[in-house]
Structures are given as structure tokens and as C-alpha cells.
Amino acid sequence: MSSSALPGFRDFYPDELARRTHVFRAWRAVAHKYAFVEYDGPPLEPLDLYTKKSGDEIVGQLYAFTDKGGREVSLRPEMTPTFARMVGAKASALRKPVRWFAIPQLFRYERAQRGRLREHFQLNVDIVGEASEVADAELLAVAVDIMRELGLTHEDVRARVSDRRMLNGVLETLGVTEAQRGAVYAVVDKIARQPREVSVEKLAAAGLSTALVERVLGLASGTSFADLRREFGEAPAAREAIARFARYLEHCDALGIGAWVTLDLSIVRGLAYYTGIVFELFDAKGELRAICGGGRYDDLLKAIGGADLPSLGFGMGDVVLGELLTERKLWPDFTADAIDFHLVAGNGAIARPYADALKLATALRGAGFSVAHGLNEERYKSQATRNQVDGAKKAGASAVVYFREDGAVEAMSLLGKMTGAATHAVDAGAALSGDAPTMQDLRRWLHEQRSR
RNA sequence: GUGGCUGUAGCUCAGUCGGUUAGAGCAUCGGAUUGUGGUUCCGAGGGUCGCGGGUUCGAAUCCCGUCAGCCACCCCA
Numbered sequence: 072m073s074s075s076a077l078p079g080f081r082d083f084y085p086d087e088l089a090r091r092t093h094v095f096r097a098w099r100a101v102a103h104k105y106a107f108v109e110y111d112g113p114p115l116e117p118l119d120l121y122t123k124k125s126g127d128e129i130v131g132q133l134y135a136f137t138d139k140g141g142r143e144v145s146l147r148p149e150m151t152p153t154f155a156r157m158v159g160a161k162a163s164a165l166r167k168p169v170r171w172f173a174i175p176q177l178f179r180y181e182r183a184q185r186g187r188l189r190e191h192f193q194l195n196v197d198i199v200g201e202a203s204e205v206a207d208a209e210l211l212a213v214a215v216d217i218m219r220e221l222g223l224t225h226e227d228v229r230a231r232v233s234d235r236r237m238l239n240g241v242l243e244t245l246g247v248t249e250a251q252r253g254a255v256y257a258v259v260d261k262i263a264r265q266p267r268e269v270s271v272e273k274l275a276a277a278g279l280s281t282a283l284v285e286r287v288l289g290l291a292s293g294t295s296f297a298d299l300r301r302e303f304g305e306a307p308a309a310r311e312a313i314a315r316f317a318r319y320l321e322h323c324d325a326l327g328i329g330a331w332v333t334l335d336l337s338i339v340r341g342l343a344y345y346t347g348i349v350f351e352l353f354d355a356k357g358e359l360r361a362i363c364g365g366g367r368y369d370d371l372l373k374a375i376g377g378a379d380l381p382s383l384g385f386g387m388g389d390v391v392l393g394e395l396l397t398e399r400k401l402w403p404d405f406t407a408d409a410i411d412f413h414l415v416a417g418n419g420a421i422a423r424p425y426a427d428a429l430k431l432a433t434a435l436r437g438a439g440f441s442v443a444h445g446l447n448e449e450r451y452k453s454q455a456t457r458n459q460v461d462g463a464k465k466a467g468a469s470a471v472v473y474f475r476e477d478g479a480v481e482a483m484s485l486l487g488k489m490t491g492a493a494t495h496a497v498d499a500g501a502a503l504s505g506d507a508p509t510m511q512d513l514r515r516w517l518h519e520q521r522s523r
Numbered sequence: 524g525u526g527g528c529u530g531u532a533g534c535u536c537a538g539u540c541g542g543u544u545a546g547a548g549c550a551u552c553g554g555a556u557u558g559u560g561g562u563u564c565c566g567a568g569g570g571u572c573g574c575g576g577g578u579u580c581g582a583a584u585c586c587c588g589u590c591a592g593c594c595a596c597c598c599c600a
Contacts, residue, residue, distance in 0.1 A: 078591070121600085131524085132598070149600040179600085182524080185593070344600090364599095386600080417559070453557085460560040471560080485560065492560075 079189025089405035090396075091192070094389050095174060097220040098194045102172040105213050107196060110171050112153035114178075118143035120152045123375070134178040134189070146178035150195040151368075151384070152375055158199055159376020167200030167380070186360040186391045196365075197384030199372065204315055207348040207367060208322035210383055214352055214363050215328040217387065222401040225355075228362065230328070231335035232350040234316050238336050240309030241299070245286055251277045259291045260339040296320065296334040319348060344368045350385070354395050362395065363387035406467035411435075411517060412482065413463030414444035416451050417473025425451060430503050431472065431480065438510035440517075443468060460485070469517060474499060482513060484520040493520060 076082050083091060099109070118135050135145035147153060150173055158169060173195045183189055196213055198206050211230060218228045238259070239252070247255055254277035258270050267288070274284040290299075300317065303309040316334075323332050340349045349366030353359070365385020373379040396402055412435055414428050425448045432442045443466060445451040445459065456473075463471050464485045475481045480502040484493040495516040501509040 075591085132600085151600070177600085179598095181598070183592085184595090187599085340599095360599095415559085416557090454553095455555085455558045457559055458554090459558095462560095464560055473559090483559080 077189070079183035081188065081190065086405060090393060090402055091389060093403065093405070094221070094392060094396075095192075097217055098172075098174060098387075101213060101217045101220050102194075102196060104216070105170070105209065107170045107172040107213070110154075110157065110173050111175065112147075112150070112157060112173070114147055114176060115144050116147050116153060118145045120156070121145055121148060132179050132181050134180045147175060148177055148179045150175045150177070150193065150386070151197075151371070154195065154197055154384075155372050155376035157376075158380075159372060159378045162372075162376070162378030162380065165199075168206065169197070169199040171199075172196045186394060188390060192389040194387040195384060196387075197382065199382045200380050201383075202369070202381040204319040204348060205322050207383060208319055208326055208328075210365065210385060211323060211332070211350055212326040212328050214350075214365070214385055214387060215331050218331075218352070218362075221392075221396060223395070223399065225331040227355055227395070227399060228331065229333055229353050229355050230331045230350055231333050231338050231353060232319075232348065233334065233336050233338040234312055234319075234348045235339070235345060236347055237299075237309060237312035237316050238339075240306065240312045241290065241303050241336075242287070243308040244303055244306040245283060247279065247283065247287070251279065255279070255287060256339050259287070259337050262288065262291050262337045291337045294334070294336060299334065299336075316348070340364055340366055344371045344374075346370055347383070352387075354398075359394055360391050362391050406465075408469050408486075408521065409441070409467035410443050410463075410469065411440040412442045412470055412472045413459075413466060413468035414442065415456055415459040415463060415471045415473050416445075416454075417456055417471075417475065417481070422476075423474045427474065427503065431474075434503055434505040435472070435510075435513075437505050438507075438514070440510075440513075442472075469521060482516065486520050487523060 081087070102109070118133070121133060133145045133148055135143065138144050153175075154171070154173070158165065158171075174192055175195065176190060176192050178190050180189060181187075194217075196210065198210060211232070215228075215230060218224075238256075242252060242255060243249075254273065258273050258277075262270055270288060271284055274287060275281070279287065296316065300313055304313050320329070320332065323329050338349055338351050339345075340351070345366040346369045347367030350364070351361045352363040353361055363385055365383070367381070367383040369381045369383075372382050414432055416428070428444055428451065432444050435442045443463070445454070451459075460471050460483075468485055470482045470484050470486075472480060472482045475496065478499050479496040480499045481494050481496040487493075495513070497509050497512060498506075502513075
């Protein structure tokens with residue numbers, strides 16, 4: 072028997088699952104707010120769905136194997152190929168723009184480290200069929216609004232945005248040849264992660280003059296959009312992309328996310344399939360990996376799904392996001408108010424058979440309350456009430472319920488101060504029979520206690 | 524896949540120069556004379572010292588291997 076999960080895989084204990092659910096809830100709530108609908112696909116796919124796009128060398132990073140029928144298969148490392156296939160298959164029938172999201176569990180076979188496991192959940196939000204940069208702004212707004220939903224502010228998280236077409240135009244204007252561009256992208260992409268000398272060396276090796284090297288490195292590290300526009304706004308190769316980017320930023324402002332957004336030309340997003348505006352969300356301190364990344368990939372659907380439609384999307388993983396929420400202490404207290412009532416043996420309980428406690432629990436549950444009680448009759452009768460009440464509080468009950476000496480059923484709030492706790496008594500017979508007005512009365516009282 | 528660092532209770536960590544039955548705090552569970560909540564007091568459970576081998580009269584401690592975690596590469600869909 073194995074004593075722990077496989078490396079890079081997680082067991083979700085209840086408090087951990089509560090955190091995961093909390094994140095999922097935020098994802099779904101915001102996605103719905105922006106009128107996206109949820110879809111899903113298979114976690115296991117034919118291997119060639121991934122090798123077709125990225126080549127065979129990717130296999131080393133895939134959780135791939137041969138199944139019992141001799142098929143080459145892989146656990147899905149990303150959602151986009153599945154998405155592209157699904158959209159491609161029904162492209163002509165789908166109303167455009169398509170606004171879909173999914174929360175797949177994704178897998179990759181590589182060494183696990185902080186923020187990077189072999190398994191994670193990733194929100195995928197995609198728009199298909201809209202080429203306008205309004206769609207790009209809307210997509211970023213979804214990502215940013217999720218940060219807000221989870222309690223993060225633009226002091227905590229920054230959205231860095233760029234546009235490949237714009238970077239391309241600027242490089243062309245500067246005289247970087249098309250042949251050199253791939254190498255320049257690679258350097259620009261990791262400009263913050265590798266020593267400056269290494270970047271200089273690599274650019275020089277690509278054939279850039281010393282002056283050009285300095286120019287490129289300067290632009291990629293912290294140029295504001297205002298400066299960029301002033302310098303290249305009229306350059307024929309860059310003019311159109313810069314004007315588009317300016318409109319994009321205006322849309323971002325209008326959507327209320329302007330304060331989160333910064334131009335960062337070093338955002339290249341790998342060297343993969345992105346064709347236009349790209350973005351990443353980072354924690355403001357820059358201590359963690361990217362929280363979220365995405366952008367426009369206008370040619371991908373044609374390559375994979377067959378439909379020639381402009382598309383854009385992003386992925387947001389649960390791991391780094393969770394680390395950030397932990398760091399900022401933004402997890403709610405999940406145990407608080409998890410249970411409505413906890414039955415305890417109060418005064419007069421001995422005169423009442425244990426079965427009455429179970430009947431009361433049943434009646435309360437029938438009325439929709441969440442009810443806990445001791446499962447051991449002996450202990451219910453023998454354990455000091457204060458210990459039972461203490462246990463109820465620790466279990467997250469909002470109130471305890473017990474039979475009073477005079478036969479009434481009394482609820483005592485566990486919320487607020489321990490001295491002078493609010494109590495509320497109802498007729499025992501009515502409570503045990505599940506009398507609707509009595510239950511409504513209790514519901515109103517509980518609601519009152521919680522909103523104090 | 525490569526390199527560095529670290530592995531003692533569920534968690535955070537002590538553990539002397541190698542010495543006999545490995546400890547503490549927190550957490551968990553039980554109790555403090557039929558009692559009404561977070562404090563306090565008493566008690567209990569919980570360990571193959573990551574695993575395997577070696578050196579030694581004797582190993583948590585020293586050596587080798589291995590596995591896992593963290594960090595940096597690689598990669599980032």
C-alpha cells in the first residue's frame with residue numbers, strides 16, 4: 072500500500088477541497104457574469120491530438136501511454152486542442168461569437184516544483200469568431216474580475232499586456248530582420264529571468280549590432296505605451312498595430328480594468344501559437360509564477376479544427392492562484408457557519424429519550440436545515456454539556472439546540488460573545504412534527520443571528 | 524533529464540562528542556462529581572527518526588545508495 076499520492080498529485084482533504092471549491096465558484100460566477108457557458112471534454116485523448124500541433128519532442132512532457140487496445144493516448148496537458156476540435160466540428164452551426172469556458176484537470180509528466188505540479192485545474196475561457204480588439208479587452212476583464220471576486224486588488228496583481236504584431240512592427244522599424252526575429256523573441260521572453268549579459272550575448276550571436284542590442288533590451292524592459300507611441304506611432308510598419316493597441320487600452324479603461332494593465336513588450340507567451348494581443352497576470356511582488364496567461368490565436372483553429380475563425384482565450388491555474396491567496400490571507404473561514412444546528416443534551420435531556428433528539432434532527436433536516444448531533448447515545452447522555460457545546464462550535468455550528476427542562480426546544484446562538492448568548496424557544500411538539508410556521512420562525516431567528 | 528539543499532509525531536521543531544526506554548509546543552481524543560460555549564487543569568493516543576545497506580560493542584547522529592520535497596536549469600501548452 073502506498074502511503075502518499077503520486078509525486079506531483081494532490082490529495083484534497085476537506086479544508087483543501089473547500090479552497091478549491093471556493094476558487095471554482097469564483098471562476099464560474101465571473102464567467103457567467105460575462106455570459107460564458109461551460110463545456111467539458113475527455114480527460115484522455117489520442118496522443119496525436121497534441122503531437123500534431125507541437126511535434127514529437129512534446130511527448131516527453133506528456134502523461135502518455137499505450138492503452139490496452141494498443142492506442143497511443145495521453146492525459147490532456149491543455150484544453151485548447153479539445154476545444155478547437157469541438158468548435159471545429161460544429162463551427163458552422165454555432166452562433167458567433169462562441170463564448171465558452173471549462174475547468175479541466177490537466178496533466179503533464181515533468182518534475183514537480185512549487186506552483187508546478189503534474190496535475191492541476193485550469194480555468195479556460197475562450198472567444199471564437201470575433202477579430203475586434205474589444206474581444207481582447209473583454210477577455211482580460213474576465214480574468215481581472217476573477218481577481219476582484221477573490222478579494223485581490225491591483226495592488227496585488229498586475230496584468231501585463233503586449234501585442235506580437237506591435238512588437239514585430241517595432242523590431243522591423245528598428246531594422247531587425249525577419250530571420251533574426253525568432254532569436255529576439257526568445258531573448259525578450261526571458262529578459263527578466265536571465266542575466267543581462269546572457270541576453271546581450273544571445274542577441275549579438277543573432278547578428279544584432281551593439282547599438283541595436285541596447286535598443287531592443289531597453290524597449291523590452293519597461294517602456295510605457297506613451298513612449299512607444301511617440302516613437303513608433305508613425306512608423307509604417309508599426310502604425311496600425313499601435314493604433315489598435317491604443318483602442319484596446321481604451322476599451323480596457325471602459326471595462327473598468329485600466330488600473331490593472333501595464334504594457335510589457337517582454338510578454339511573448341512562449342513561442343507558441345499566439346498571433347496578436349497577449350497578456351499575463353502576475354502577483355505584484357513578482358515572487359510567484361504567472362497566475363494566468365492568454366491571448367489571441369487566430370490561426371490555431373484552422374490548424375487543428377479546420378474552421379478558419381479568429382479566436383482568443385486564456386488559462387488560469389488553481390495552484391499559483393491558491394498560493395497567492397494563501398500569502399494574502401484571503402481564504403474565508405470555511406468551517407464557520409458550515410452547520411446550522413448542533414443538537415446537544417441540555418437541561419432536561421435525561422427526561423427525553425435519545426430518539427427524540429434524532430426525531431428533532433430529522434424534523435429540522437426536513438425543513439432544510441443542516442443538522443449535526445452526537446452519534447453515540449452514551450456520550451450524548453454522559454458528556455458535560457459544555458463539552459458538547461464546545462465541540463459544536465468547533466465543528467462550525469451556528470447554534471446548538473436542546474430540550475429545555477420545561478419541554479420546550481431552545482436554540483442558543485454560538486455566534487458572537489459567549490456571555491449572554493441569544494436564545495430562542497419554540498414548542499417541542501411543533502418542532503418535532505416539523506410544523507412549518509415553527510420552522511420558519513427558527514429560520515428567521517438564525518438568519519437574524521448571522522446578520523448581526 | 525541535470526545540479527544544489529533538506530528529510531525526526533498530523534503540523535512547527537528540539538535531540539549535546541555516536542550511548543541504552545527519541546522529546547516539546549500546537550492539533551486530536553478522553554476527563555475535571557448532570558453539567559451551558561473559545562480561558563484553565565489532568566490524562567491518553569500518535570514514531571520502522573523517509574527507505575535500504577554499511578561502519579561500530581552501540582547509529583536519529585558517521586558513510587554509501589535510493590526515494591521524496593524544495594530551489595535553480597530545461598520546458599512552459
